[in-house]
Amino acid sequence: GDSVTQTEGLVTLTKGLPVMLNCTYQTTYSPFLFWYVQHLNEAPKLLLKSSTDNKRTEHQGFYATLHKSSSSFHLQKSSVQLSDSALYFCASGPNYNVLYFGSGTKLTVEP
Amino acid sequence: DMKVTQMPRYLIKRMGENVLLECGQDMSHETMYWYRQDPGLGLQLIYISYDVDSNSEGDIPKGYRVSRKKREHFSLILDSAKTNQTSVYFCASRRDSTEVFFGKGTRLTVV
Numbered sequence: 001g002d003s004v005t006q007t008e009g010l011v012t013l014t015k016g017l018p019v020m021l022n023c024t025y026q027t028t029y030s031p032f033l034f035w036y037v038q039h040l041n042e043a044p045k046l047l048l049k050s051s052t053d054n055k056r057t058e059h060q061g062f063y064a065t066l067h068k069s070s071s072s073f074h075l076q077k078s079s080v081q082l083s084d085s086a087l088y089f090c091a092s093g094p095n096y097n098v099l100y101f102g103s104g105t106k107l108t109v110e111p
Numbered sequence: 112d113m114k115v116t117q118m119p120r121y122l123i124k125r126m127g128e129n130v131l132l133e134c135g136q137d138m139s140h141e142t143m144y145w146y147r148q149d150p151g152l153g154l155q156l157i158y159i160s161y162d163v164d165s166n167s168e169g170d171i172p173k174g175y176r177v178s179r180k181k182r183e184h185f186s187l188i189l190d191s192a193k194t195n196q197t198s199v200y201f202c203a204s205r206r207d208s209t210e211v212f213f214g215k216g217t218r219l220t221v222v
Contacts, residue, residue, distance in 0.1 A: 009151065034210075043115070043201070043213040044154070089153060099211060101146075101154040 002027045004092045006102035013080055014110050021075040021105045023064075023090030033066050033073040034091040034099065044089060048075070085109045113138045117202050117214035124221050130189035132217050134202030140212075142205040143185040144169075145177060147198040148216070154201065160185050192221045 003026045013019055025031060032051045036044040050057045050066040050073065057064055062077045073090060090102040116135045124130050136143065141162045146154040146169075156169030160179045174196060178186045185204075189196055202214045 006153075041215070043215045045213070046210040049210065091154075098159070099154075099156070103151055103153040 002092065002094075002100050004090050004100050004102035006088075006090055006105050008105045009103070010106050010108070012108045012110060015082055016079050018078050019076065019080050019084075019107065021088055021090075021107065023073045023075065023102060025071050025073065025090075025092040025100075027071075027092060027094070029094040030068075031092045031094065033064075034093075035062070035064060035073070035075050036089040036091060036101075038087040038089065038104075040086070044087075047088075080107070080109045082109050082111065113212055115202055115204055115212050115214035117200075117217050120215065120217060122217060122219050124192050124219065126194055126221055127191050130192045130196075130219065130221075132187040132189075132200055132202075132219070134185045134187070134214060135183055136185075136202075136204040136212070137183065138204060138206065138212070139182060140204035140206055141182065143179065144201075144203040144205070144211070145175070145185070145187045146201045146203065147171070148201060149198050157187065157200075192219075194221050197221045 005024045007022045035048040037047045038044040048064050053068045064075050066073050085108050088105045091099045093099045118133045143160045145157040155171050158177045160166045176188045197220050200217045203211045205211045
């Protein structure tokens, strides 16, 4: 069946360092991929989305490239800030209607 | 400002009691969702509603039912709550071909 895998449950980094959060997916269709960010006690909010192979998409300093050849959509940022501390979910769907979420990665940025 | 509103935000119920979680959206979105969020499991889809009285089971519908009598309201009902239904429940709605908007969640504790 369809699934999304996020290999890191917890990531802790010092402010200013780069980060990459892994996301791979398994699907039988041509997918839409998403990254959602959830700050403490807040609703998940869309951070990035893509359905175009090998095209980088960026928002708020974060970026990701959908690679259909490797079924990946890793989230990156060149320099993390304290305010980036949050829970990050990767999600996949055959369209925007149905979303399958990964288990989430908690990013903690330390001073 | 687009909004998905969930009530109540926090709820404590005894095992065997009935639970009603309410969700409203002011965007006239056709599609709405109920998810639950548990540590290490991400967001799991309980039910999807495509419009009034047009509901479909998600991945974990057992123990839950839903009601959508008006487009702007989508309710999740637990008949005879169980302790393993302790979780954070998120309602969401979708705009055509774009993103899913989440509410802030309801933290349900069943004791």
